[in-house]
Structure formats: C-alpha cells, structure tokens
Amino acid sequence: MASYHRVLEVFGRSIDQKSLECDYERWSGKVRLIGFVDSFFLICYSGVSRFEHGLLIYKEPTYFKFVSEKGGLDYNITTLGHPVGLTTQYPASSLKKYDIKLRKGRDIVMRKRIRRGVTQHNFFGLLHDSVRLGVVTQAELIGTIIGKTIGGSTFEDVAGKYLDALSGAKGSRNLALSGERT
Secondary structure: EEEEEEHHHHOOOOOOOOOOOEEEEEEEEOEEEEEEEEEEEEEEOOOOOOOEEEEEEEEEOOEEEEEEEEOEEEEEEEEEEEEEEOOOOHHHHHHEEEEEEEEEOOOHHHHHHHHHOOOOOOOHHHHHHHHHOOOOOOHHHHHHHHHHHHHOOOOHHHHHHHHHHHHHHOOOOOOOOOOOOO
C-alpha cells in the first residue's frame, strides 16, 4: 500500500506546496486533514504514513456549505466529494454528498488553520491568495472584481447617481411640468 504522500502526489499536491492551508492530524485512528485553497483531503492512514482510505472534498460554490455555530464544538460542512486512491479518474457516480463534522479544538492557532483549510475563499480570500501564493490567475481575480462591483450591483447605482449629481442640471432627467415656467 502506498503512503498518503503518494496519493497526494497523484493529484499534483504536496504538503510542501505553497497553496497548502492546513496539514493537521488530531483525530484518533490517524485521520489527517490536508486543506488547500480549492479543496481538502481527509485521509486515514496507519503505520508510517501508510494510506488506508480517504476523501477529496471540493470547495465548489454551488454545492459547498460551511457552518460554524458560535459556541459550538464542531465545524459542519455539507459538500460534494469522492473517495481517493492512486488514480485521478473517477466515475461520476463516485461523486457524493457528504456531511462532515470537524471538532474545532482548543488551540486558537490551529482552529484558524483548520477553518481556513476547509472554508471556501471569498473575494478577500482570493485577493490574499493571489498576493501570497500567486495561485489565483489574474483573469479569475478581474472576473470576480467585475462581477462583485460592476455587474448589476449597488456600485453601479451609486456611481450613476454621483455622476448625475456632478453633471448638474444639464444631465438632469427631470422634465418641467406643464404649469412651470421655463
């Protein structure tokens, strides 16, 4: 049986990679959480890193739900994933919905790493990743910025009203009423 390092290597991942967010073993039975920017692995191993079985969990926005209840002990994740092994091609039928509960832990530093390793990155997370890692492509970053600011958002409404106010009466759309003097 291969080591879990070899399984990660099959997916083009490594625990020495810059996009690694979390590499944490805490659970009994030697279960390791290895979180990257776009996905995370839950790998069960024995002996000297001997791979037993594992899951690859995708952080796809339409299927990913992360809940951290205030004062609660667990992170709750509902998402799509599939079992992993020494192959990169899996049938579509292997993709399943998983409900995962991860214990938060007492160590605040590791709690933050676990949270960052299993959450989907928002706009500011993508900015941080692009600066820190160079992982996010410029096109993806620009597309996210345009989608968040210009594409039908309140920014467009506010900018339009501001420009109308600057242009004064010339650009005013107010028409004179029939009883008013012009």
